[in-house]
Amino acid sequence: MQPWALVSPASRGIGLELARRLLQTTKVPIVATARKDLDQTRENVLRGLDDVDEGRLQVLKVDVLDEQSIADAASTTSSTFPKKTSYLHLALAIPGILYPEKSPSQIDYDNALRTFQTNTLGPMMLLKHFSPFLPRKATTLSELENLPSHAVWANMSARVGSITDNGLGGWYSYRASKAAVNQVTKTFDNHLKTSAGENAMAISLHPGTVKTDFSREFWGNVKEEKLFSPEFSAEKLLEVVRSRQVGDRGKFFDWKGEEVPP
Template sequence: MQPWALVTPASRGIGLELARRLLQTTNLPVVATARKDLDQATGNILSGLEVKEDRLKMVKLDFLDEDTISSAASQISQAFPKKTSYLHLALCLPGILHPEKSPTQINYDDALMTFRTNTLGPMMLIKHFSPFLPRKSTALGENLDGLPSSAVWTTMSARVGSITDNSLGGWYSYRCSKAAVNQLIKTFDNHLRTAAGEKAMGIALHPGTVKTGLSREFWGNVKEEKLFEPQFAAEKLMEVICSRGLGDRGKCWDWKGEEIPP
């Protein structure tokens, strides 16, 4: 069986660097997605890399539009038939942030967009892409250097999604959307326990504060040693993914490999 990887979205930031890292450090075909400008996204991922360009397949996917998610899945099923291939690593990374400091700053449309992007988008991705994951009967691929031994589905969470760790308040819509992501990955992992057994699991990830557009207005409030470049974040997240065992499934892990409580 031919394993492959999914990075979505991969047009910039952490997703871009994760796609580049997978192409450099593994032998897997990589499916990457962008909402628009697919040629530009392809060029950005491949820029400066000495890899076979046909290992990268770029498809259009918009987390706010289920039709594009379904269409992307249909395209990929033709490129990677389920009888001969399976999804070994899924990196689901969408995110937006509206940092409300008080309840009076909550805007309905902004909050709805936060949930559509951060929570419902990953949920719809699971709906359409989970069938690509291995089943109990699937023979997992060999030569998985630089990859976890079992298939792993990851979804981007955040430390502020932890109810236990919430001592400051604020950021209402973002906190709630990420708390929901943690519930989503736990629920999905319960499904995988039945459908895939030890062949696949789900985890959530917290990358720390990374120099991306999402966190730009907060860079000045973060100590330099705790503000990460996207390349560093991608490296640390892959280390965490590859070091998780089956006892770690269904949980949220930070970039240091430490569990974030729900």
């Protein structure tokens, strides 16, 4: 059986660096996605990776606001990685946008709707169309270098999605959408218990505050030692994924591997 990995999206920021690091540290083929500029995304992922087999990288068009694009990408993937001879070993679902409402009066309906469509429905649609590639109970998994012994579906969440940890308020739509992501993760993991047993699990991840365009507006509010490069964040997140055990399934972890309360 041929294992492979999914990074969606991988056009910039954390996703780009996750795809690059997987190419550098593992031997599995990578399916990366981008909403546009597929050739540029491919070039960015491969830049400087002279020792990497470029044939391991496939870049497909996916817009998480367009379910048909996700279905089409999954259909294309099934031709490259037939379910009878291959399986999805690692999926990193990381779409996200942020409109930082500081008070209820700043909540905009259209922005809030787009937040949920991207941050919550995005991962849901990805798992709808790509989770069938995950192993089943009867699948014999391969032993892989620098990857977990079982398949992992990881949804990108955020610490502000923790209801328990919410001591500041604000960011209504973003907090709510990420809390919903954690519920999606738990619910999906319950499904995997039945379909895959211990061969596959789902977790949520908090990457910390990463120095990307996504968080640019908030760099000044974060201590320098708590503001991470995308490269550092990708390295730490993959360490967390690799070190998860079956007892960690359905839970939410930060970049240090510490559990974040729901």
